[in-house]
Amino acid sequence: MSTSGWEIRLSSTKSIPYFFNVDTKQSTWEPPSEFTDEQVKTLPGAKEYWGKPNQIRASHLLVKHNESRRPSSWKEDHITRTKDQAVTILEQHQSEIDAALNKREKFGELATQHSDCSSHDRGGDLGMFTRGQMQKPFEDAAFALEVGEISDIVRTDSGVHLILRTA
Ligand SMILES: Cn1nc(-c2ccccc2)cc1C(=O)N[C@H](Cc1nc2ccccc2[nH]1)C(=O)O
Numbered sequence: 001m002s003t004s005g006w007e008i009r010l011s012s013t014k015s016i017p018y019f020f021n022v023d024t025k026q027s028t029w030e031p032p033s034e035f036t037d038e039q040v041k042t043l044p045g046a047k048e049y050w051g052k053p054n055q056i057r058a059s060h061l062l063v064k065h066n067e068s069r070r071p072s073s074w075k076e077d078h079i080t081r082t083k084d085q086a087v088t089i090l091e092q093h094q095s096e097i098d099a100a101l102n103k104r105e106k107f108g109e110l111a112t113q114h115s116d117c118s119s120h121d122r123g124g125d126l127g128m129f130t131r132g133q134m135q136k137p138f139e140d141a142a143f144a145l146e147v148g149e150i151s152d153i154v155r156t157d158s159g160v161h162l163i164l165r166t167a
Helices: 037-042 046-050 083-099 103-114 118-122 136-144
Strands: 006-010 017-021 055-063 125-130 154-156 159-165
Touching: 037 046, 055 083, 055 103, 055 118, 055 136, 083 103, 083 159, 103 118, 103 159, 118 125, 136 154, 136 159
Parallel strands: none
Antiparallel strands: 006 017, 055 125, 055 159, 154 159
C-alpha cells in the first residue's frame, strides 16, 4: 500500500491529529487500516504528533454523579445520581464491553451514547496528552495501560471513568 499523498494534520477544532490525502482529499481520524505503524511514522507531519516523548492517546467513558466537579453534561443539565449509582452504571457498560467481540468498537459506541464528557462525540477520544495534563488518577491509570487495553473503573473529581489507551 502506497502512502503517497497522505499526511498527518491537526484538526483545528479539537487539536487532534487526523490523516489527510492531498491528492484524493480523503480525511480520516484513524490511520488507513492498510498502513503499518512504521508507514504511519514516515508520513509528513508524523514527527510533530507521534514523535513527542511520553505522549499517549486515550479515549474514555465518563459517568458523572452529584459529587462531580461539574455535575452537568451534554446529556443532563443537572446530574443527581449518586457515586454508587454511577459506579453501577459503569459496571453495566464494563460487562457489555467484556462480552463484545470487538471491544474497541463497543467501547466507542458506548462512549458516544453514554459518556458525560464533551469528548463523547469522538467516541470518547481525548487526543494525545502527556503527563501533567489530566487529573492524576486518570493520568496514572492511562499511562499504566498497554495500547488497546481498557482500564478498570477509575475515580476522579469529574466522576468515574473507563479508559481505553489507543496510542
Ligand atoms: C480533558 N477533556 N478533554 C476533552 C475533549 C478532548 C477532545 C475533544 C473533545 C473534548 C474534554 C475534557 C474534559 O475535561 N471534559 C469534562 C469531563 C472530563 N473530566 C476528565 C478528567 C480526566 C480526563 C478526561 C475528562 N473529561 C467535561 O466535559 O465536563
